[in-house]
Amino acid sequence: MADGAFLELSGVCKGYGKGDARSEVLADIDLSVARGELVCIVGYSGAGKTTLLNLMAGLSTPDRGTITLAGKPVKGPGAERGVVFQNYSLLPWLTAFENVYLALDQQQRFASWPKARKREHAAQHLSLVNLAAARDKRPSELSGGMRQRVALARALAADPEVLLMDEPLSALDALTRAVLQDEIARIWEQSKKTVVLITNDVDEALLLADRIIPLSVGPAATFGPAVAVPIPRPRDRKTMNHDARFKAVRNEVIAYLLGPGRRRGAADKAAAPVALANASEPTPTSPPPDDTVVAA
Amino acid sequence: MTTKAKFKFDASAIVLPGIAVLLLLLLWAITSSTLSKNLPSPAKTWEVSKPFVTAPFEKRGELDQGVARFAWYSLILVAKGYAIALLLGAPLGFILGWSKLFAKSFDPIIQVLRPVSPLAWLPLGLVLFEKSHPAALFTIAICAMWPTVLNTALGVRSIPQDYLNVARVLQLSPGKTFFKVLLPAALPYMFTGFRLSLGIAWLVIVAVEMLTGTPGIGGFLWQEYNSLIYEHIILCILTIGIVGFVLDRLMSVVEQRLKAA
Numbered sequence: 001m002a003d004g005a006f007l008e009l010s011g012v013c014k015g016y017g018k019g020d021a022r023s024e025v026l027a028d029i030d031l032s033v034a035r036g037e038l039v040c041i042v043g044y045s046g047a048g049k050t051t052l053l054n055l056m057a058g059l060s061t062p063d064r065g066t067i068t069l070a071g072k073p074v075k076g077p078g079a080e081r082g083v084v085f086q087n088y089s090l091l092p093w094l095t096a097f098e099n100v101y102l103a104l105d106q107q108q109r110f111a112s113w114p115k116a117r118k119r120e121h122a123a124q125h126l127s128l129v130n131l132a133a134a135r136d137k138r139p140s141e142l143s144g145g146m147r148q149r150v151a152l153a154r155a156l157a158a159d160p161e162v163l164l165m166d167e168p169l170s171a172l173d174a175l176t177r178a179v180l181q182d183e184i185a186r187i188w189e190q191s192k193k194t195v196v197l198i199t200n201d202v203d204e205a206l207l208l209a210d211r212i213i214p215l216s217v218g219p220a221a222t223f224g225p226a227v228a229v230p231i232p233r234p235r236d237r238k239t240m241n242h243d244a245r246f247k248a249v250r251n252e253v254i255a256y257l258l259g260p261g262r263r264r265g266a267a268d269k270a271a272a273p274v275a276l277a278n279a280s281e282p283t284p285t286s287p288p289p290d291d292t293v294v295a296a
Numbered sequence: 297m298t299t300k301a302k303f304k305f306d307a308s309a310i311v312l313p314g315i316a317v318l319l320l321l322l323l324w325a326i327t328s329s330t331l332s333k334n335l336p337s338p339a340k341t342w343e344v345s346k347p348f349v350t351a352p353f354e355k356r357g358e359l360d361q362g363v364a365r366f367a368w369y370s371l372i373l374v375a376k377g378y379a380i381a382l383l384l385g386a387p388l389g390f391i392l393g394w395s396k397l398f399a400k401s402f403d404p405i406i407q408v409l410r411p412v413s414p415l416a417w418l419p420l421g422l423v424l425f426e427k428s429h430p431a432a433l434f435t436i437a438i439c440a441m442w443p444t445v446l447n448t449a450l451g452v453r454s455i456p457q458d459y460l461n462v463a464r465v466l467q468l469s470p471g472k473t474f475f476k477v478l479l480p481a482a483l484p485y486m487f488t489g490f491r492l493s494l495g496i497a498w499l500v501i502v503a504v505e506m507l508t509g510t511p512g513i514g515g516f517l518w519q520e521y522n523s524l525i526y527e528h529i530i531l532c533i534l535t536i537g538i539v540g541f542v543l544d545r546l547m548s549v550v551e552q553r554l555k556a557a
Contacts, residue, residue: 077464089458093480103466
């Protein structure tokens, strides 16, 4: 955080509808991400995580508040922000290579490159995510994990300054998820890009993040207190579980999510904590370690 | 076991329709010999039609040509009219699917024009173009256009928001967005429209040829009716049906390929 705020959100609010039908999704979001920092936002399903990411990506604009990148206001999508979408969003009629190539095909900064160099660059990024062998396969021929690798390669190939990831691994099985978590950690170590990763998995955040920011339930979801993760890298998932610092951070995040973060906004309307009923995916409600004291 | 099962299936696929055809021929023969004396019998029909079927590309005179030759004339006319229908229908469908304002404004007009019969369009075409050939093309195009328009619009409306987001995040130019994202996403729907449009174009051709006297399978049918050679009416009906069936099969093969891709 030495060089201050790079990506900054201040007082950001976003809602949908008008008048009585209006529902506030996000309220008073303040966020400051330093250059090179990896921040994880952890929150309930349906709390507005994707809305938040779309705002940062420039796909939608906040109703109130400002979003700036390196001091300049974010007005729309831009080459300096790469996005990995939750459902991969690969174009099914293009091969893995063509999907990646499309990302740099039209970017201003690659305009002067000859075609061969652009192709080489795209191929390198497929290799970076260990998919060189699958370059001519279409998404329908790839497994979920491989598709997400292609999506990651596509976002990285445009060489963005910030990588925004929206629950990139939530659709994957536990084993593939673990492999890709390690890979994201490795790629981040190599590239040292600024990353904002949105997830509903506290353990994923603990493994990857410099800082974890919990997001309360909606409507009018907002951030809880940020928690720094003081665990040195590379982090090993096997030994981490017994690390006292790991437990402390985990407890702090879960205490917020199950405590103040769960009550937030409940006064407005009958706000059901949607995620609690959803047992199929690991939500922040996954059982905390034995010694956790959950604030009630 | 599997080969045997497969063989059994193939056999029934030929035998069962074969039996149905024989039953229909029997019904036809009985009808022609009892109820309707004017209806030529199957045997008589074959006998009279034989020169037209065995030498399908023969040209003995302007009005005396093999069925395949007549069908070919019709196909050329259909191809031209169909091409116009696609060239007009696909862009119109794209605009209709893309712009809510446009869809709201023009949907009632389309819904009213869509059910109008080719028989009603043709005289208007003759008034507009004063010649039978462009009038025929006009009629085919305007009748065949609607499935392409509506299915293209549906295809464009069905493009997932995710793909549009990808196009925006990757900052694709309007041209790239169209050719790499919008068009491939809408294409399977569009092809369903193309197939239905071709079916209609082939339906319309007969009416158009009858009314304009253009040489072709429909024109031949009408001329033989006027010459009291009723056997040839049946010959023409069968030819029209078979050609239409083949066209539909060809289009659905292409359509399936596109959907699988």
